[in-house]
Amino acid sequence: MEIPAILGGIPVRDTKLYYAHQYIDQDDIDAVEAVLRSDYLTCGPAIPSCEKKLCEVTGAKYAVLCANGTAALHIACMAAGVGPGDEVITTPMTFAASANCALYCGARPVFADIDENTYNLDPDEAEKKITDRTKAVVAVDFTGQSVPEDRFIELCRKHHLVYIEDGAHVIGTKYKGRPNGSFADMTCLSFHPVKTICGGEGGAVLTDSEEYYKKLLLYRAHGITRDRTQMEHPDQGPWYYEQIALAPNYRMTDMQAALIESQLKKLDIFAARRKAIKKRYDEAFSRLPQVTVQKEIPESDTVRHLYILRLNPDRLNIDRKRFFEAMGEENIVCNVHYIPVYWFPYYEKLGYKRGLCPKAEKLYGEEITIPFYYAMSDKDVEDVIRAVTKIATCYARN
Numbered sequence: 262m263e264i265p266a267i268l269g270g271i272p273v274r275d276t277k278l279y280y281a282h283q284y285i286d287q288d289d290i291d292a293v294e295a296v297l298r299s300d301y302l303t304c305g306p307a308i309p310s311c312e313k314k315l316c317e318v319t320g321a322k323y324a325v326l327c328a329n330g331t332a333a334l335h336i337a338c339m340a341a342g343v344g345p346g347d348e349v350i351t352t353p354m355t356f357a358a359s360a361n362c363a364l365y366c367g368a369r370p371v372f373a374d375i376d377e378n379t380y381n382l383d384p385d386e387a388e389k390k391i392t393d394r395t396k397a398v399v400a401v402d403f404t405g406q407s408v409p410e411d412r413f414i415e416l417c418r419k420h421h422l423v424y425i426e427d428g429a430h431v432i433g434t435k436y437k438g439r440p441n442g443s444f445a446d447m448t449c450l451s452f453h454p455v456k457t458i459c460g461g462e463g464g465a466v467l468t469d470s471e472e473y474y475k476k477l478l479l480y481r482a483h484g485i486t487r488d489r490t491q492m493e494h495p496d497q498g499p500w501y502y503e504q505i506a507l508a509p510n511y512r513m514t515d516m517q518a519a520l521i522e523s524q525l526k527k528l529d530i531f532a533a534r535r536k537a538i539k540k541r542y543d544e545a546f547s548r549l550p551q552v553t554v555q556k557e558i559p560e561s562d563t564v565r566h567l568y569i570l571r572l573n574p575d576r577l578n579i580d581r582k583r584f585f586e587a588m589g590e591e592n593i594v595c596n597v598h599y600i601p602v603y604w605f606p607y608y609e610k611l612g613y614k615r616g617l618c619p620k621a622e623k624l625y626g627e628e629i630t631i632p633f634y635y636a637m638s639d640k641d642v643e644d645v646i647r648a649v650t651k652i653a654t655c656y657a658r659n
């Protein structure tokens with residue numbers, strides 16, 4: 262056994278490896294350059310072209326590109342009619358945006374606990390939180406694994422709730438053989454550079470409903486319409502449009518849309534590589550009693566966005582913080598996904614208390630996100646495995 266780096270030994274790597282990184286090739290650069298040389302930098306043809314490609318890839322009927330994944334969640338809540346006095350059920354094991362979208366609309370996020378094996382929002386826990394005020398459920402496909410769609414569809418139908426899927430991690434994943442994107446009433450995507458498909462910034466809402474689609478278009482851009490059928494006053498001429506609602510400017514540029522469309526052409530190769538790395542990690546880490554590998558439901562054919570390792574506190578002499586630091590000493594820069602949303606001071610001041618979702622809180626205390634992305638080399642993957650194995654073995658408690 263080598264001496265651990267934290268005790269003065271040689272680190273597993275001499276260059277740093279980060280938890281996520283985008284992959285950009287010459288085709289991506291050419292696609293953006295072509296837009297820069299064209300007439301339209303915003304509101305141009307790259308937007309509908311990319312939206313069409315998104316529909317092809319996800320099987321959704323309509324796609325509305327917007328500024329980022331957070332904006333997508335916001336306009337989805339607006340289209341769902343979420344407003345003051347309403348409650349929106351979501352998971353605490355997510356990025357704050359999944360809950361903030363309810364607050365933006367004046368509604369109250371209600372947190373329901375996760376399934377302790379899959380780490381996804383547990384439909385039974387969500388059901389327990391339903392009240393007369395519940396308007397919508399925001400289910401997050403955590404790390405890219407599909408939530409149990411059948412259960413959430415049934416739950417939302419039974420209680421007349423709008424089902425919004427935060428699919429920021431999910432692109433490429435299939436549930437029961439069908440791509441995630443047309444199960445929920447609206448599915449929100451993100452194209453942040455750490456996600457599977459990169460647009461710099463970017464987001465989209467997918468839907469099969471024409472009614473939601475029209476609202477999403479309106480809420481993407483100021484609440485302004487040029488659609489005659491939506492106008493209240495007589496047409497005053499070719500310049501005429503009306504603002505019929507209040508909404509932000511959440512438009513995406515054509516440069517971003519061109520980049521996203523170019524990236525989407527590579528989704529299959531991205532997916533295959535991510536699946537191969539996930540398989541190799543699962544194999545290696547399931548042999549280590551010091552860690553637990555995330556479980557998956559058989560219905561989800563997952564393209565992972567993140568890879569989470571759960572440390573087993575009774576098999577290790579160090580805590581998560583020390584493990585995280587030890588990985589850093591091996592030049593492997595980890596992360597933690599996520600701090601339970603209601604632990605943030607902003608939420609505390611709104612009256613949320615710790616202890617609300619014990620399974621999510623326990624996971625937070627024990628998890629670590631290790632490097633996982635398309636562009637990792639086989640050597641990078643093996644380095645991560647060596648580092649985890651080294652630390653887990655050095656600090657094993659029997």
Ligand SMILES: *Cc1c(COP(=O)(O)O)cnc(C)c1O
Nearest residue numbers: 329330331356358429451452453
């Ligand atoms: C990234 C992410 C978002 C927000 O997306 P942005 O494009 O960064 O605004 C929302 N929800 C989850 C679960 C995410 O991971």
